[in-house]
Amino acid sequence: MGTGTTSRAARPVWQQPVVQFVVVGLVVAVFLAWITGVLGERLAQEQAIDDARSTTTLLAETVVEPALSSGLLDTQAGDLDRFDRLVRSRVLRGEVVRVKVWDANGRIVYSDEPRLIDQMFPLDADQGDVLASGGSDAEVSDLSKSENTLDQELGRVLEVYSRVEAPNGEPLLFELYLSDNNLEARADELYRLFRPLTVGGLLLFLLLTTPLVWVLSRRADAAAADRERLLVMAAEASDAERRRVARDLHDGVVQDLAGTSFALSGMARDTLTTADLDRSALRRDLDRLATAVRRSLLGLRSLLVEIYPPNLEGVGLGAALQDLVANARESGMQVRLDVTGADELGADVTALIWRTAQECVRNAVRHGGPDHLEVTVGVDAAGRMATLTVTDDGAGFNVDASPSPDSFGLRGLRDLAREAGGTLTVRALPGDGATVRLEVPAS
Amino acid sequence: MQHTTKFTIAKIGAVALSGVVLAGLATPALANDADVIRRGSCAGNSDWKLKASPENNRIEVQGEVDSNVNGQTWKWRMRHNGQVSARGAATTSGPSGSFDVRRLMVDLSGTDRIGWRAKNPATGEVCRGSLRY
Numbered sequence A: 001m002g003t004g005t006t007s008r009a010a011r012p013v014w015q016q017p018v019v020q021f022v023v024v025g026l027v028v029a030v031f032l033a034w035i036t037g038v039l040g041e042r043l044a045q046e047q048a049i050d051d052a053r054s055t056t057t058l059l060a061e062t063v064v065e066p067a068l069s070s071g072l073l074d075t076q077a078g079d080l081d082r083f084d085r086l087v088r089s090r091v092l093r094g095e096v097v098r099v100k101v102w103d104a105n106g107r108i109v110y111s112d113e114p115r116l117i118d119q120m121f122p123l124d125a126d127q128g129d130v131l132a133s134g135g136s137d138a139e140v141s142d143l144s145k146s147e148n149t150l151d152q153e154l155g156r157v158l159e160v161y162s163r164v165e166a167p168n169g170e171p172l173l174f175e176l177y178l179s180d181n182n183l184e185a186r187a188d189e190l191y192r193l194f195r196p197l198t199v200g201g202l203l204l205f206l207l208l209t210t211p212l213v214w215v216l217s218r219r220a221d222a223a224a225a226d227r228e229r230l231l232v233m234a235a236e237a238s239d240a241e242r243r244r245v246a247r248d249l250h251d252g253v254v255q256d257l258a259g260t261s262f263a264l265s266g267m268a269r270d271t272l273t274t275a276d277l278d279r280s281a282l283r284r285d286l287d288r289l290a291t292a293v294r295r296s297l298l299g300l301r302s303l304l305v306e307i308y309p310p311n312l313e314g315v316g317l318g319a320a321l322q323d324l325v326a327n328a329r330e331s332g333m334q335v336r337l338d339v340t341g342a343d344e345l346g347a348d349v350t351a352l353i354w355r356t357a358q359e360c361v362r363n364a365v366r367h368g369g370p371d372h373l374e375v376t377v378g379v380d381a382a383g384r385m386a387t388l389t390v391t392d393d394g395a396g397f398n399v400d401a402s403p404s405p406d407s408f409g410l411r412g413l414r415d416l417a418r419e420a421g422g423t424l425t426v427r428a429l430p431g432d433g434a435t436v437r438l439e440v441p442a443s
Numbered sequence B: 001m002q003h004t005t006k007f008t009i010a011k012i013g014a015v016a017l018s019g020v021v022l023a024g025l026a027t028p029a030l031a032n033d034a035d036v037i038r039r040g041s042c043a044g045n046s047d048w049k050l051k052a053s054p055e056n057n058r059i060e061v062q063g064e065v066d067s068n069v070n071g072q073t074w075k076w077r078m079r080h081n082g083q084v085s086a087r088g089a090a091t092t093s094g095p096s097g098s099f100d101v102r103r104l105m106v107d108l109s110g111t112d113r114i115g116w117r118a119k120n121p122a123t124g125e126v127c128r129g130s131l132r133y
Helices: A017-067 A077-090 A125-133 A146-154 A181-194 A199-273 A279-307 A317-330 A347-368 A409-419 B009-021
Strands: A096-102 A108-111 A136-140 A157-165 A171-179 A334-339 A372-379 A385-392 A423-428 A434-441 B026-029 B036-041 B047-055 B058-066 B073-080 B083-091 B098-106 B113-120 B125-132
Touching: A017 A077, A017 A096, A017 A136, A017 A157, A017 A171, A017 A181, A017 A199, A077 A108, A077 B073, A077 B083, A077 B098, A096 A146, A096 A157, A125 A136, A125 A157, A125 A171, A146 A171, A199 A279, A199 A409, A279 A317, A317 A334, A317 A347, A317 A372, A347 A372, A347 A385, A347 A409, A347 A434, A409 A423, A409 A434, B036 B125, B047 B113, B047 B125, B058 B073, B058 B113, B073 B098, B083 B098
Parallel strands: A334 A372
Antiparallel strands: A096 A108, A096 A171, A136 A157, A157 A171, A372 A385, A385 A434, A423 A434, B026 B036, B036 B047, B047 B058, B058 B098, B073 B083, B073 B113, B113 B125
16 A cells, blocks of 8 residues: 555535534524414414404493484384494504494394395304303304305405393394404514524524534544545555564574575585584584574564454453563563553553554664663552653654654554553653653543 | 386376375475385374485485474384394484485395384473384
C-alpha cells in the first residue's frame, strides 16, 4: 500500500447537518404556523358560537319574549310594526344581521325580511329539539336551505336558535343570524396570541440550538477525520512493518543461517578430506554453530512476537513483555523490566500498553543502541491511571525534528493514547537517551 | 304592498281620480313614482298630510298636521290594516305651527291600508286621513 494523504471531499450544502437541521426546523415552524392558524380559526369559531349563543339567549329573555303578543302570532299588522320597530332598534345591531321567529309548524311569524313573514319551511331536528326542550343551538348557516333563499347577500353567518314563549304559552323559536365577518379577525387575534408560544418558541429554539449543532457537527467531522487519518496511518504502518520484517529477516536471521550453512558445508568437506581430524576443534566449531542457530531461533521468536502480538489475556502482559525484551537481553543490553498491577487493567488498555512498549523497545534497539533499557508498567494508588515508561540511554533524538515519512510509530501511538483518554509524552535529547511515558485510564 | 308589483300607472290614475272626487277633503299628490301622498283639511282650521314611501322593504309613513299655531299639543295615532301601529303626542312648532311624525311599517303582502288620526284635546279639532299602499 502506498503512502500519502487523503482529503475528505467537501459535502454539498444541503448535506451539511447544520443546514439540514435549520431547514427541518423551518419546515416545522411553517407547519406549526399553519396548524396554529387552523386551530386559532377553530377556536375562534367555537368562541364566536359561544358568544352568539349567549347573545341570543340574552336578547330572547330580555327583549324578544316580553314583546311577543298574540296579535303577532296572528300576523296583525300593528303588532308586527311594533315588534319590527323594537327588533330594528334593539336587536338588529352589531353582528346581528337577520332575525326570525318561528312557530312549531315551521311558519315564520316574524322576520326583519318582510317577504319571509308567513312563509312555511320545514324545521330540522336541531330546531325541533330546541323548541321541545329549550336551550339554544348554533351552527354555521347552510345558505343552500330554502329558508335562506333571501339571505344569500348576508354571506357566511352563524345561526343561533333559542326558545321563547308567547303570552299564551305557545313555544316559539327565536333565531338570530350573526355575521362572522369578525371571525377571521378573532382567529388572527388568537393566532397572534399563540404565535409567540409556538412559532416564536421554535424559532428561538432553532436560534439557540443551531450553534450547538454546528459545534457538534464540527466535532463529529473532526472525529471522522481523525478516524480516517488513523486508518490511513495504520495501513501505512502495516506496510512499513512488512518492509521492516523483510529487512530484519534479510539482515539478521537469513545472514546468520547462510553463514551457518556455509560453515557446516566447510566442516562436512573437511571431515571427508582431512586425515587427522581434530575432534576437539570440530566440537568447538559445532558448539559455535549450534549457538548461532539458537541465536537465529531466538531472533525468529522475537520477530514472531513482533509480527503477531501474543495473546495478552492468555499469557499476561508481564510474560509478553519478557518475550519482547528477550532479544534486547540476548544482544547484551542490560534490561530491567518491572510490571505491577497489570492484572487490573482492561483488555484495551493492556493492548495499548503492549503496542506502545513494543514500538519503544524496537526503536531503542534499532536506533538508540543503548547499554541500558528500562521498561516499567504500573497503576496508581487509586487504580485509575495506568503508566508505561520506557527509558534507554542510547543515542536519543531530537523530539522537535520532523519525523521521517516512514516514522509512523510515535505519531500513531500519540493518537491512540488520545483516543483512549490518555497522553503520550516523549523526552529525548540527541546523545542522551530517550524516555517515553504513556498514561491512560486503567479501565 | 309590494311596490314593485303593485304600483302601476293604472293605479296612479285611479288614485288621482279619487283625489279629484274628494277635492276639498283630501287631495292626493305624487312626490315620486313610489310615494303615495294624501292631504286634507281637518275639522277646524288645520290641514293634514299623510305620506307613504318605500324604505328598505318597509313602508315609511309620515303624518303631518299644520295648524298655523305654535305650542299646540296634539295626540296622534297611526293604523295599519285597521290595527294601531303607533301612537303618541306631539306639539306644533316652527313658523308654520306644525308637527310631523314618521314611523316604519312592515310592508305586508297585498294592499296595506294606512290611517292617520290626530286630535287637539284643547280645541277638540280632529284630523283624519288614510291611503292604500
